[in-house]
Amino acid sequence: xxxxxxxxxxxxxxxxxxxxxxxxxxxxxxxxxxxxxxxxxxxxxxxxxxxxxxxxxxxxxxxxxxxxxxxxxxxxxxxxxxxxxxxxxxxxxxxxxxxxxxxxxxxxxxxxxxxxxxxxxxxxxxxxxxxxxxxxxxxxxxxxxxxxxxxxxxxxxxxxxxxxxxxxxxxxxxxxxxxxxxxxxxxxxxxxxxxxxxxxxxxxxxxxxxxxxxxxxxxxxxxxxxxxxxxxxxxxxxxxxxxxxxxxxxxxxxxxxxxxxxxxxxxxxxxxxxxxxxxxxxxxxxxxxxxxxxxxxxxxxxxxxxxxxxxxxxxxxxxxxxxxxxxxxxxxxxxxxxxxxxxxxxxxxxxxxxxxxxxxxxxxxxxxxxxxxxxxxxxxxxxxxxxxxxxxxxxxxxxxxxxxxxxxxxxxxxxxxxxxxxxxxxxxxxxxxxxxxxxxxxxxxxxxxxxxxxxxxxxxxxxxxxxxxxxxxxxxxxxxxxxxxxxxxxxxxxxxxxxxxxxxxxxxxxxxxxxxxxxxxxxxxxxxxxxxxxxxxxxxxxxxxxxxxxxxxxxxxxxxxxxxxxxxxxxxxxxxxxxxxxxxxxxxxxxxxxxxxxxxxxxxxxxxxxxxxxxxxxxxxxxxxxxxxxxxxxxxxxxxxxxxxxxxxxxx
Amino acid sequence: xxxxxxxxxxxxxxxxxxxxxxxxxxxxxxxxxxxxxxxxxxxxxxxxxxxxxxxxxxxxxxxxxxxxxxxxxxxxxxxxxxxxxxxxxxxxxxxxxxxxxxxxxxxxxxxxxxxxxxxxxxxxxxxxxxxxxxxxxxxxxxxxxxxxxxxxxxxxxxxxxxxxxxxxxxxxx
Numbered sequence: 001x002x003x004x005x006x007x008x009x010x011x012x013x014x015x016x017x018x019x020x021x022x023x024x025x026x027x028x029x030x031x032x033x034x035x036x037x038x039x040x041x042x043x044x045x046x047x048x049x050x051x052x053x054x055x056x057x058x059x060x061x062x063x064x065x066x067x068x069x070x071x072x073x074x075x076x077x078x079x080x081x082x083x084x085x086x087x088x089x090x091x092x093x094x095x096x097x098x099x100x101x102x103x104x105x106x107x108x109x110x111x112x113x114x115x116x117x118x119x120x121x122x123x124x125x126x127x128x129x130x131x132x133x134x135x136x137x138x139x140x141x142x143x144x145x146x147x148x149x150x151x152x153x154x155x156x157x158x159x160x161x162x163x164x165x166x167x168x169x170x171x172x173x174x175x176x177x178x179x180x181x182x183x184x185x186x187x188x189x190x191x192x193x194x195x196x197x198x199x200x201x202x203x204x205x206x207x208x209x210x211x212x213x214x215x216x217x218x219x220x221x222x223x224x225x226x227x228x229x230x231x232x233x234x235x236x237x238x239x240x241x242x243x244x245x246x247x248x249x250x251x252x253x254x255x256x257x258x259x260x261x262x263x264x265x266x267x268x269x270x271x272x273x274x275x276x277x278x279x280x281x282x283x284x285x286x287x288x289x290x291x292x293x294x295x296x297x298x299x300x301x302x303x304x305x306x307x308x309x310x311x312x313x314x315x316x317x318x319x320x321x322x323x324x325x326x327x328x329x330x331x332x333x334x335x336x337x338x339x340x341x342x343x344x345x346x347x348x349x350x351x352x353x354x355x356x357x358x359x360x361x362x363x364x365x366x367x368x369x370x371x372x373x374x375x376x377x378x379x380x381x382x383x384x385x386x387x388x389x390x391x392x393x394x395x396x397x398x399x400x401x402x403x404x405x406x407x408x409x410x411x412x413x414x415x416x417x418x419x420x421x422x423x424x425x426x427x428x429x430x431x432x433x434x435x436x437x438x439x440x441x442x443x444x445x446x447x448x449x450x451x452x453x454x455x456x457x458x459x460x461x462x463x464x465x466x467x468x469x470x471x472x473x474x475x476x477x478x479x480x481x482x483x484x485x486x487x488x489x490x491x492x493x494x495x496x497x498x499x500x501x502x503x504x505x506x507x508x509x510x511x512x513x514x515x516x517x518x519x520x521x522x523x524x525x526x527x528x529x530x531x532x533x534x535x536x537x538x539x540x541x542x543x544x545x546x547x548x549x550x551x552x553x554x555x556x557x558x559x560x561x562x563x564x565x566x567x568x569x570x571x572x573x574x575x576x577x578x579x580x581x582x583x584x585x586x587x588x589x590x591x592x593x594x595x596x597x598x599x600x601x602x603x604x605x606x607x608x609x610x611x612x613x614x615x616x617x618x619x620x621x622x623x624x625x626x627x628x629x630x631x632x633x634x635x636x637x638x639x640x641x642x643x644x645x646x647x648x649x650x651x652x
Numbered sequence: 653x654x655x656x657x658x659x660x661x662x663x664x665x666x667x668x669x670x671x672x673x674x675x676x677x678x679x680x681x682x683x684x685x686x687x688x689x690x691x692x693x694x695x696x697x698x699x700x701x702x703x704x705x706x707x708x709x710x711x712x713x714x715x716x717x718x719x720x721x722x723x724x725x726x727x728x729x730x731x732x733x734x735x736x737x738x739x740x741x742x743x744x745x746x747x748x749x750x751x752x753x754x755x756x757x758x759x760x761x762x763x764x765x766x767x768x769x770x771x772x773x774x775x776x777x778x779x780x781x782x783x784x785x786x787x788x789x790x791x792x793x794x795x796x797x798x799x800x801x802x803x804x805x806x807x808x809x810x811x812x813x814x815x816x817x818x819x820x821x822x823x824x825x
Contacts, residue, residue, distance in 0.1 A: 273659075277662060280662075281662070284666070311673075311677045311680075312674070312677055315670065315673055315674055315677065318670070319670050322666050322670075323663065323666060323667065323670065326662050326663040326666055327663055329659065329662065329663070330659040330660040330662075330663050333659045334655070334656055334659065370669075373672075373676065374672060377672055377675060377676055377679075378672075
């Protein structure tokens, strides 16, 4: 009964979606106020319908209703409750429904918070979101029905992929999806602007908070995924340039560029056509990422539900959404004339450089990801593009980006002088050079350069803040008052830029990582990077839906015990999969990382790592997302209040 | 270039990409495109030198098939009747048991039928590494000069035998 209710609600969502797409868009064209004003109610209605639909799916999972195919295939009665819930989106059908839910949530959010938007713009934005929503809901309804029944119902379910039974991964897909789908809002704003034929500073101001919100979630989602790969896959790495990882990195890169170019639209009314293209491109990359994972075209550890027939449906859907919006762009973009002129050395000049470099990195990553496929199709050649290519191509583009990032916020709008800006940063440059030189004695040139860039970014952000509050030039109390008075937006910038500095320090730190693979019998000890690792015992343990083999390893330094780690190997009988549970001990400056491998001759193969600065990679991402949220707190005041603009412009 | 034409560049790029993906999906459905497949480096090359008890590379003068298999591998069970059919059709088959206990191999062949004219055992799996075997079962076609002409990774199916193996067998007979 409940699954049928969900199925019906999904169909209702499609009907409301059609109405949401047609009525406001047509109304905006006819300048019919009543039709345009129907948009918010329709968007809320569609969100409600999808909420009921997804709620029914979660309910079926929680109550272990194995007559529902997706529940039977992806959960098990013995599973902990949290995985019965996360099982709803840990599979193809459920994740598509979740996509639709988030898309309707975006529409509802625009309806709820978009009171200050001009009626016709709001109607068009909601209409475009409705159009995209209909496409994906139809896909869910026709091609991947999450509520399909199974007759006869099995006694127990087939369980979820054990690799996904992990608290970190439970939250990874929803956060990542909110990030992906969140870029639908800037996309809808871009398409609406093309339909309106008008973009002004206000448009830039309205589109930024939505972009920022999506960006925060995407940053968090990518970081969570990378963290999960680090501790769950047990390979000791954090980023593998896997096609699916690249698929999430691409919209992040172009989304970051969009965040900065929308600022130029807002402040200088320039880069309009480019910003619209970025908004369309970012959402297109988000969509394509999903398509590539699901079609089975990309060779990746993440692929699930490989079905070429579904691939054709999604491809057609993408063709309509992306192709349609780009056709509109080609026809209508000439209307959006730029009004601002700008000098190369200025805040907007710096933001253009940021856009060029970010988009170049995105282009390189896209090429590296797609080239093997196209080479296979066109030339019949089999090849793979891996980390060496990406490291060699992304790095030369990233270094000038890091160098410019610290300088950019110190420049003023319209016309600036590089001299005074660099003067503010002299001590940051000096310390960065010293850090680089110091690191060069410990490691090779490349990581040393990244360490220097990291110090430059963190200290550059601090120096910028210090100049703004006139630290040490006026009494400390007055500086603190100034700090309190600074717009949150500039705090956000500082935090986000420093966060990237922290992340790249972690990445450079990983290049100093030490590891070894050893065969130890209980009682034996090995040495790695100044630590003594003693295998104490090997024993069996039982979990709710798995059996585990546990090794206890006592790690000591100079005779003093640092920590005892207990890595496990878990076998899940239902799925017949064995997973490794790496165990990690961190003190924020280094990770001690142990993995239990196969056992033979009474001993166990252990893989041991010492990873300096590893936690900084994710800590930095967290700081970046926090910077976005702080900025968002500033924007919220402005979203509804364009008249207050003069009061909220950052101090220049 | 004309500025208005420039604005069509993104659309053109996406259209080209979309067409390519459509071609990939079509060919994937027909089974002629598999982005996951890893080609054998041995195709067109002589069999790598090896010595197992009862079999060396010098013995491999085709046309014949070399089949890596194991008693513990489920797809090998699936493949067994197809190998028997090939054996009955007069194709010379040489089996190499991969990482398998001799008693288990013998029991497997006694139960499923023995299609092999010669059998060698690669218990440590070292010869398989030289051949670049990605998993069991895996089948190689060797021509009269001892050159590898074709490889199939995974279980042979009747479709693969008619569509791919038989033409190759005729060509290198």
